[in-house]
Amino acid sequence: MKGIVFTEFLELVEAKFGLEVVDKIITAANLPSGGAYTAIGTYDFAEMLSLLTHLSSYTNIAINDLLLVYGEHFFSVLASSYPQLIDKYEDPIALLSSIENHIHVEVRKIYPDAELPTFEIVEKAEDSLTMIYKSSRAMSSFGLGLMNKTFAHYNTNAEILLEHIKEDGTEVKFSITKN
């Protein structure tokens, strides 16, 4: 998993809960990296899972809710780093439906070893989109957070419904309807 996901995560934790919580979950997680992350590095996804688990148990917030917030935060990271990628699309539905065919293609050019989820389009209309999320990471809530902020970016909002196709969350149906 790309280092930026870790660094941004820890910064968010620090901003929301303070440095002590960062220290606590890193120490508790007993990570191979020791919790020293750089945005340009690559780290084991298990470390992220471990950090999330400890944060969840410390804060009593469900992992999916933590991921949702983190996803919302991460959108701003992407928007400031790659504004030209987002500006290419006139509306959020167009952007979301291009994740697979365009955005991920571009990501792979910069990070050939990136492990990306897939977003298979089931149905697409002007104001609605149905996609199947597939990833062994089961981080659909992170995706949901990103999507929420995507609509916000275009000054609109949407109703996004998540249905787990597989119980472990590795396959999730996103039903998006623009309001």
Next chain:
Amino acid sequence: MTSINPEILQRALLREKAARKQAEKILEDKSKELYLITEQLRKANKKLQSGLTEKTTELQGVFDNLVDAYVLMNLKGEIINLNGAAKELFGYDVSEEKINVIQLIYKDDFEYAINSFKLLISKGFFSDYIARVNTKNKGIRWVHINASIIKNSNQKPIGAQGIVKDITNQRAIETQNKKLLHDLEKSNEELGEYAHIVSHDLKSPLRSINALVNWLREDYENILDDSGLKNISLIEQTLEKMEHLINGILNYSSINNNTDLKNTAVDINSVLQDIISTIYIPSHTTVTALQQLPTIKGDKTRIQQLFQNIISNAVNYIDKEVGTVSVSFEENQSHYIFQIKDNGIGIEKEHFDKIFKIFQSLGNNKNSTGIGLSIVKKIVEAYEGEIWLKSEPKVGTSFFFSLKK
């Protein structure tokens, strides 16, 4: 703001340091990778550059050394470059004056030229364009042109090149050759006809003489003495020989026309039987086939004439008590090779060439006109074959001839 435990800060600092070192290491590795890639690119570029120089020099060499004219033009037909041969042919120097290929096209060939140009654009090339061009100093010349389109790296046509060969002289020679061949054929034909007419004309006085001599013998049989009768007999024999000669000429002159050679299946076994029953074979001589002979393609009359002339020659010149004439053959991919062998008087080596010439007879045989073997040679040649012989004087002769399958 509540103070933070220094240990926590210290751990955070250590993590930041470790992260920075990781980042530095990653960046350093990336820099090294970039450097290596740049070096590889530089090398590849250098190689390309050197390859380009090499190819350019090669092309320049071809351009300079090409014996034929080389014309390079853009898609509008404006000539960009001419090699030495092209300057010499067209008489123009593009560094001094602008020339468009349209100006070089001879007016009557304009449509053909435009169609060829269309072909060049659609297919990327044309070959064997033969037409006239206007030149500055040499008037109108016939040329042969092969041309192809030049494309840039995006496969977009940017121009065309043509190799131009001046074939004016070649065409003149070809035309001359054609005329010569035609004249030759005509005079050959005339010669054949002439021989035919002459032979016929000669035959009729001959018949008259024959009749007159016959009357002389009948009317004066009781008056003439032995010597007179013998002389009349000699006249008759000479007349007979002369008729043979004339028939021979007639025969010889009629082989001229190759188109008369019919291509039907001819069984050489039956040809041989016909010959044996037709010609006079003394009882002490036998004519045999040593093997089953092939069936070949040809004109039966000619083939029979060929075998008959050689066999009757062989039979005539046998001096042994038991005479043998044998026929055999071999074949290769393209030809049948026949052998006719006798145990006759043989032929001296010095006469080998002479015997095939017309009116050459070696012995004093009364039946020999000296035309037979020349007819044989002509027939063999008509079937794209050859004739040769092996002979030992006093022992015998073998004639060999090949006939195309």
